[in-house]
Amino acid sequence: MEIPYTVTARPDTGLYNAKVGIWLFLASEVMLFGGLFSAYIFLRLGATHWPHHILNVPMGLFNTMVLISSSITMVMAWSSLKMRQFSNYRKWLGITLFCGVLFLSVKSVEYKDKFHHYGIILNSGQEITGHLAMTEEEAIHSDVLKIKPDPENAGDFLFQLKSIFSKPEGEEKVLEIPKKEIRWWSNFVPKYNTYLATYFTMTGIHALHILGGLLVLGYFWGPGAALYRTNPEHLANRVEVAGLFWHFVDLVWIFLFPTLYLF
Amino acid sequence: MSEEIQTEKKRIKSYFIVFGFLVILALVNVAVSYLHLGGMNIAAGLVIAGVQALLALGILMHIFWEKKTIHHLIGLAILFVLALFLLLVASYFDSIGK
Amino acid sequence: MDSEMSMTSQAAHGHHEGHEEISWIRKYVFSTDHKMIGYQYMVTSLFVALFAFFLMVLMRWQLSFPGKPIPIFGPILEKLLGSSMAPGGVMTPQLYNSFGAMHGTMMIFMALVPALFAGFGNFVVPLQIGAPDMAFPRLNMASFWLFFVGVLIMMVSFFVPGGAAKSGWTSYTPLADFADMGPGFHPIFNGQTLWLIGMAFNITGSLLGSVNIITTIIQLRTKGLSWMRLPVFVWSELVTAFLLLLAFPPLESAAIMQLMDRLFGTSFFSPEGLIINGKHADISGGGSSILWQHLFWFLGHPEVYVQILPTMGIVGEIFANNTRKPLWSYKVFVYSLLAIGFLSMIVWAHHMYMTGMGQAVTSFFQIFTTIISIPSVLLGTVLLLSLWGASIRFNVPMLFALAWLPMFGIGGLTGLPLGWTASDVVLHDTYYVIGHFHYMMAPASLLALFAGIYYWFPKATGRYMNEFLGKIHFWPTFIFFNGIFFPMLVQGFAGVHRRWYDGGAGWQMAQNVLWLNQVMSFSAWALAIAQIPFIINFFWSLFAGKKVTDDNPWQATTLEWATPTPPGHGNFLHPVAVYRDPYEYSVPGYKQDYLPQWESDERLNKEGKLSQVSF
Incomplete structure (x- = not known):
């Protein structure tokens, strides 16, 4: 039994099955991220305070560039396959994979940075952010929190750029705050505030998509590429479909980056 | 089939032009976010991201020819x-x- | 479950040409054949439906005889779930809540939708469009198994410490954010968390399934089967699949956010200053419980159409077949389906009139809620007028399909007062709401489900279901459905609240209508007994039912009847093409009163009568 139109296009729609399938899947993905973005909008509208430039913008920008590049290499990989240039296909897809891995590595560094960054909300409502001048263990048990507050220009592009490569130098004052003056404190994990909750949830789901994309693309770079010998057009279709997913994930990032890093 | 290859060769150039635009627009978007435009910051950011999305969707994902x-x-x-x-x-x- | 199914398809095996030898496990368990997956969905969801109905049968005891031990089943509950849940066989409030929540969840997400959309959809749609299988057979298998794992997780959740989820099928926050947490509960293996995880599996399965159904309908229609020649059931499946595809993902993201709230302590749905058990909750706050309601009902409302649309398709098929004439207006039917599908996406907040929405927004939702009743009424009208002047064959599928019509009518019309704020304020959260939506989801959906089973059973198994047992099944089912749900409308007007375990003070004010509780409970138990003939009929007919002698036993016109009985792997023995509209019954000038879609004009004209189905 053969299922029709797996490789060739159906004449009246002009499409092969998997292309309809992937676009339907992407339509549902639009709604999935739509649900998350609508939550972001709804919560942000209701928020009394929303942090600005709290994430490392240079790192985010770098990751944006990585994903944009991977989009181009992805389409080039498919294009090479269409023109039956197999070695080019492997090369471009290899770069795409590299970009995906690079993106995830940078992302995990960003996550780790956040886990070492702390915020304190005083009973007065004032918020102090910075790094602990004590271990986490000590902080939990002590009655006083010792914290090196972030400098005023912590949101500046250049400051953030420098902080990637070196710890901020110079003497820093350490604030000592008794816990009874504190309403709420924690490191920058999802529960710290609504902003970080949306940040971790949205980028986390996005990262899972990247991971899924990498698995699929890795398969077509490795064992899946064997199909080239028997049916190169079928492989091209599969790569196109996987590529559409990859582009979509990049597209989501194009919106995630300004919403979470810049606004 | 060969016709398809011809159009594909022509498109490669447009892929790299799109790449250039996407990079520039990302830089512009970051730059704009440091200007103090009040509520317009978000609007500007969304418009820029929208243009980027349109380029990616239209050319990289072939929507314009789909x-x-x-x-x-x-x-x-x-x-x-x-x-x-x-x-x-x-x-x-x-x-x-x- | 699988052993039962393997019997169903033993017959299917007979038709198999035998050139591909596949192992037993690939054929009956991890099958990629759309028909087997259809049976799997159907059998699993019928079992879940029976189970979820049973939960309600027990709850009805508590409502009729509050605080008394449940006879027979009480001790079993105590043994299974522990004495903290059912001490001395008495249902505790926690158990009542978790049975209520699970009844709703399982009935909607794991019984009716899988049976109507996925069960019939998988079995019937590829046959009706002349396709050899679904577009993505392996994806199809994955959808079923994701769904099945979801069902298992829900089932297991009854036995974790603290029992299954208790926050209603809607899982409203902030209640659901903090339910089943704290001492005595496992951080992950607790009712509400497992509910969310189970739903995530179920939703993912649904999404893949709807991708598959839509692709199949767009791409695999056979030669000549243009859009306006599609059987109405295929149309209803198409619209349903789009609703699932586009409405479910926001709920999936909401479920992920609720999981974040529960596992990582975020506050997506918890407001600032939340007090739990007299203490400030240790959370950052800043979330919104209204947000959950929006995202939930964005799915929740289309979901009711997901259930009712396939039943419209089934009823349409059976009406055309048994009235022996075309549907009164195929076009009106199809455009109504499309209009309902479209509008159902933008009416969701009529479930939220009590959340303090302003007048402009409520007006928007009231207007569209009222507008959506127009295509619904058109659809009912098409079916009603199809009966006009017909010489109806009153076989069992037709009886069930006919009974669908008034149930759909009552369900629809009782919904209108809930769509308008002025009357909804009074009726909100009363038994009136329960009565209203059950008329849609229980009598209407289930009657059509049974109609479909009786109708397609001969094609699936090669044997008819027994007519006499079918009628014994039909009449009490129809009567007792109304015995359960009509009194709810009455109680609702008297202000009886929908969720209370023993009525509390509310029952003091509703003394006049409390006797109806017994009426409803006895009807529910009678309804349970009335299903016994069906269960006997189903299994008996599988092995000993009257054999089908013709591939087209109902003299129908649509393509599923052009296959061998039961259809083998790949469905059609020869490529089929379509030459005409779907319901050409009683066309003047022909000897037979039906012109199958697959018969060409030349063939019919030349011979003056129809050739037999076998080519």
Whole structure:
């Protein structure tokens, strides 16, 4: 039994099955991220305070560039396959994979940075952010929190750029705050505030998509590429479909980056 | 088949032009976010991201050359996601006790 | 479950040409054949439906005889779930809540939708469009198994410490954010968390399934089967699949956010200053419980159409077949389906009139809620007028399909007062709401489900179901459905609240209508007994039912009847093409009163009568 139109296009729609399938899947993905973005909008509208430039913008920008590049290499990989240039296909897809891995590595560094960054909300409502001048263990048990507050220009592009490569130098004052003056404190994990909750949830789901994309693309770079010998057009279709997913994930990032890093 | 290859060769150039635009627009978007435009910051950012999305969708994902079935599908999704956004925002602003 | 199914398809095996030898496990368990997956969905969801109905049968005891031990089943509950849940066989409030929540969840997400959309959809749609299988057979298998794992997780959740989820099928926050947490509960293996995880599996399965159904309908229609020649059931499946595809993902993201709230302590749905058990909750706050309601009902409302649309398709098929004439207006039917599908996406907040929405937004939702009743009424009208002047064959599928019509009518019309704020304020959260939506989801959906089973059973198994047992099944089912749900409408007007375990003070004010509780409970138990003939009929007919002698036993016109009985792997023995509209019954000038879609004009004209189905 053969299922029709797996490789060739159906004449009246002009499409092969998997292309309809992937676009339907992407339509549902639009709604999935739509649900998350609508939550972001709804919560942000209701928020009394929303942090600005709290994430490392240079790192985010770098990751944006990585994903944009991977989009181009992805389409080039498919294009090479269409023109039956197999070695080019492997090369471009290899770069795409590299970009995906690079993106995830940078992302995990960003996550780790956040886990070492702390915020304190005083009973007065004032918020102090910075790094602990004590271990986490000590902080939990002590009655006083010792914290090196972030400098005023912590949101500046250049400051953030420098902080990637070196710890901020110079003497820093350490604030000592008794816990009874504190309403709420924690490191920058999802529960710290609504902003970080949306940040971790949205980028986390996005990262899972990247991971899924990498698995699929890795398969077509490795064992899946064997199909080239028997049916190169079928492989091209599969790569196109996987590529559409990859582009979509990049597209989501194009919106995630300004919403979470810049606004 | 060879015709398809010819059009594909022509498109490669457009892929790299799109790449250039996407990079520049990302830089512009970051730069704009450091200007103090008040509420316009978000609007500007969204417009820039929207243009980027259109380029990626249209050229890298081939929507501009795609069949109408695909246009209908993606149109439907965009329509309903906008309905979700708009109605949520509307019901946020129009609520008793606000 | 699988052993039962393997019997169903033993017959299917007979038709198999035998050139591909596949192992037993690939054929009956991890099958990629759309028909087997259809049976799997159907059998699993019928079992879940029976189970979820049973939960309600027990709850009805508590409502009729509050605080008394449940006879027979009480001790079993105590043994199974522990004495903290059912001490001395008495249902505790926690158990009542978790049975209520799970009844709703399982009935909607794991019984009716999988049976109507996925069960019939998988079995019937590829046959009706002349396709050899679904477009993505392996994806199809994955959808079923994701769904099945979801069902298992829900089932297991009854036995974790503290029992299954208790926050209603809607899982409203902030209640659901903090339910089943704290001492005595496992951080992950607790009712509400497992509910969310189970739903995530179920939703993912649904999404893949709807991708598959839509692709199949767009791409695999056979030669000549243009859009306006599609059987109405295929149309209803198409619209349903789009609703699932576009409405479910926001709920999936909401479920992920609720999981974040529960596992990582975020506050997506918890407001600032939340007090739990007299203490400030240790959370950052800043979330919104209204947000959950929006995202939930964005799915929740289309979901009711997901259930009712396939039943419209089934009823349409059976009406055309048994009235022996075309549907009164195919076009009106199809455009109504499309209009309902479209509008159902933008009416969701009529479930939320009590959340303090302003007048402009409520007006919007009231207007569209009222507008959506127009295509619904058109659809009912098409079916009603199809009966006009017909010489109806009153076989069992037709009886069930006919009974669907008034149930759909009552369910629809009782919904209108809930769509308008002025009347909804009074009726909200009363038994009136329960009565209203059950008329849609229980009598209407289930009657059509049974109609479909009786109708397609001969094609699936090669044997008829027994007519006499079918009628014994039909009449009490129809009567007792109304015995359960009509009194709810009455109680609702008297203000009886929908969720209370023993009525509390509310029952003091509703003394006049409390006797109806017994009426409803006895009807529910009678309804349970009335299903016994069906269960006997189903299994008996599988092995000993009257054999089908013709591939087209109902003299129908649509393509599923052009296959061998039961259809083998790949469905059609020869490529089929379509030459005409779907319901050409009683066309003047022909000897037979039906012109199958697959018969060409030349063939019919030349011979003056129809050739037999076998080519």
